[in-house]
Amino acid sequence: MSAYQRRKYIIDNLLKARNTAKHITANELALDFGVSVRTIGNDIAFLKVKYPIETKEGHGGGISLAPSYKPRKRIFTLKEIAVLCKAIEIIQRLCPSTTEDLKGMIQFYAYNTGFV
Secondary structure, eight states: OOHHHHHHHHHHHHHHHHHTTOOBOHHHHHHHHTOOHHHHHHHHHHHHTTSOEEEEOSTTOEEEEOTTOOOOOOSSOHHHHHHHHHHHHHHHHHOGGGHHHHHHHHHHHHHHTTOO
């Protein structure tokens, strides 16, 4: 799993946990993703730049999203996403050397528009 995917899942988990008023610990995330607590700490530091993540140390502490955070709405419909995916498949077949560039562009766009 890439750092990008892991960070997306961390945000997803924090959103789900917020609905239950539960904090997630770095240890729990590290176990879930098979990485070190330090890696999770680095991920959280990276994500704090974009998301209002709160951390609390000690008993009852953990990692959570600020209650005021509202995920952005998707800007594409499912049909539009399907068309874009098909276009990407065609481009990748015609020009395989662009695969990594396309992945990077899509991830950058998705992250910076709140798609993730």
